[in-house]
Amino acid sequence: MDQSFRKIISQEITKLDLLLKAFINDINQGPETKEKLRDLNNQAYDVSEHIKLRIEDLEGIIENTPTLKKDINILKEQYSKNINNLRSANLKAQLNFDVLTRSALFNKDIHEKQNDFLKKRKQAKKEELISNSIKLTTGLKDVTKFIAQTVKHSEDNLNLLTKSSSKIYSTNEELHSMDTNIIQSRKLLKKYDRRHLTDKLLIVLALIFFFSAVLYIISKRVSLFGILGFRKKAINN
Template identity: 35%
Template sequence: MASSGEFHVRMCGQEIIKYDLEIKALIQDIRDCPGPHSTLMKFNSQVKEKFSKLRLRIQDLEQMAREQDRETDRVAIQEETESQRRQMLSNQTAWRKANLACTLAIDNMEKDELLQGRENLSTRQRKATKESLVETSSNITESLMSISRMMAEQVKQSEDTIGTLATSSMTVQETNEEFKNMTGTIHLGRKLILKYNRRELTDKLLIFLAVSLFLATVLYILKKRLFPFI
């Protein structure tokens, strides 16, 4: 158990040293930061994250000191904890100073750029105006070409539509002629059917008369044979 506790204390101390070195490196990056403010804010965000982790590890080390059985170990770990806490406070002070120096440097640089920019403002405005005119002319030309292409496409579509309508008209006319021919054929067929029906009725009537005559003849012959004296 004792060796395990010593191992955790040693690991915690190593992490504290690692975070301390990383914070020092970030503070140096802030001192050397040329700008802009967004880059400085990014460095500050990283420093805050490292300080948060460092503070937690120092608290863990302090808790480990309370859990030690031997007084000598507890005192040694507490002294190490206080030393690391003082080092953290020193880093926080250095961080604030580096931030202030970097902010002033960036502000002065931006002021210098603003002063130089005013001197060249007229030149840039004229250049920007020319570029804007060129871009506007180019856009107008492109728009005219686009309109011309659209009109050409519409003309082609109109020609295709007219051709389709002409083809459809011819098809309708041909269909109308076919309907007329079919109508004539239907009338002719109707006449033939009516004529056939009349002929069938006449044939039936003639057959009926022939059968009636035949039966009458048969009846007459039978009557003469069977009843000769009547």
């Protein structure tokens, strides 16, 4: 009877040992959350307590059988080893959670710094856009003022050109009138030159006629004196 009961307890301890190792392995794999780790630890703790109780039950059965105490010691060593592995797995899992927490905090800090940098950059860009808009508006005002001054200057130049054109037109009219007067004066001068030439010709012809008449008269008198002298000589002879 004791032997059959001992065999049943040993089998149960073996199954519980495998189950405990499975929980330890799950913890070593790294649970996704602390709640999952807590749940695995609770189940592993329950199994380890059952193993401990079953070892105590088995130890009570074989208390009067010294030759089987060696098997009890092996089970106790295996139990202690599983407990140590469970603690190591929990420590490893806790370290992983610490790393993840620190990494999350670091990433959060980086994310916050990035957001702060982006906000500052956006604000600086906004301020730069506002400054550029003000500069552009000022520049447009200056350009508008310059265009207005240019238009006024152009209007003044146009008025000056209009006045100059009027003066030029008036001067042109005066020049045209002077040209007409010059042409008429030239015609009168030509007419006067022709008349002066005619007068000169008439004077020359009058002088020629006068000198011809004088020569004619002189020649007549010379001829007359010659005839008279000849007659006088003839009378004297």
